[in-house]
Amino acid sequence: MTMVSCWSEMRNILFKVTYDAAKAALPAILVCLLPVCAGAQSYDLLLKGGHVIDPKNGIDQSMDLGIKGKTIARVARDIPPGEALKVIDVSGLYVVPGLIDPHAHVFFGSDPEKGFNGGASSVSPDAFSFRSGITTIVDAGDAGWRNFPDFRKQVIEQSDTRVLAFINIFGHGLTSGSGIYKMDDIDIDSTLSMVRRYPDDIVGVRIGHFLGKSWVPFEAALKSAQQSNRPLLLECHTPELSLDELLERMRPGDIFTHAFGAVNDRLSILDEEDKIQSYVLEAREQGIVFDVGHGGGSFHYSLAVPASEQGLFPDTFGTDLHRYSMNGGMKDMLNIMSTYLTLGQRLKEVIAGGSWKAAKAIQRSDLGHLDEGGVADIAVLKVEKGNFGYVDSGGNRIDGNKKLNAELTIREGEIVWDQNGLSAKRWQENQ
């Protein structure tokens, strides 16, 4: 063998050995290189330096929060900025679970013959949700068993907001005017079959706006709620059915909305000396959920202030959002939560009412918290300091010095509201 052929042979052997070793090691090399190619960051988005309030997990302190895809990947004291593709400085702000409005009217549509159930009395959820830190809105019975599929197609499927619903015990849903509700529009089997058809959308059964002495609609709604293992939502305007009897028949977990409203002909939650009625305290003790349901005419300081002074704060802050409440005293859910900050409820409790307690009320334990691995529905709030006025349904004002504002809202990991461009690049830096 000449020197040339020997060297050539050795080179071939060396090449083969190197090639085989590299081939064998290829999977390991790829695993090491992949994060470099894809970006080594563990998080798509990092909220850095904020004060996290997560009532479900008992967190009320400075924490960072990392998001990967649609989920919350990590909540920890100090997450290095280099681990995220994008970092947002949220120092001085509160990072809380995406808020849940358990009482709104969002079956909007263009039919002039209809009001709340497909007409102009209801409003688009996306137009009001994210700017108030809300990521989940629950419709309060605009649709019944006859038109729920229309509601789903027209609103739920068209909205970026997570829209859930109480199904109305009346088949046509929330029609305009109380006088047109008909007993033959009630069908428990059809209501239950609609719940079975849309179990992820329908969170409970609603009764309300029925004038009359009959217990039939209430009992039908309660039975439907029982048989579907979901809460009953009791809205106002059942004036001839006394409040004490209603609360007595309701089950723990059922929801009593317009709790602080001086609704005509309905018994008050207070007695003549402004003391909380004993049956109200009992109902509360049993676990009936007290929702604000502010609306256009259902929240009054004559009840809310004495109740607050006696320690009766709402569990949840349902807005009763619709065309006739949005520009009145109600405004939005953060305005109601700010009202309760002014009435003495602690921030932590107010946030709980807007998130975890609301999630529990609609039996959706997957929402309303900041669990690692949970859906990245998040609100970043600012407590503004200054002079603010809060107005009830009677046109009365109380003055406060704090107001909650939504700086940033994140829905399934996507920034869907950014009040002051915290996530945007400065224009000057792009020149």
Ligand SMILES: [Zn+2]
């Ligand atoms: Zn309502």
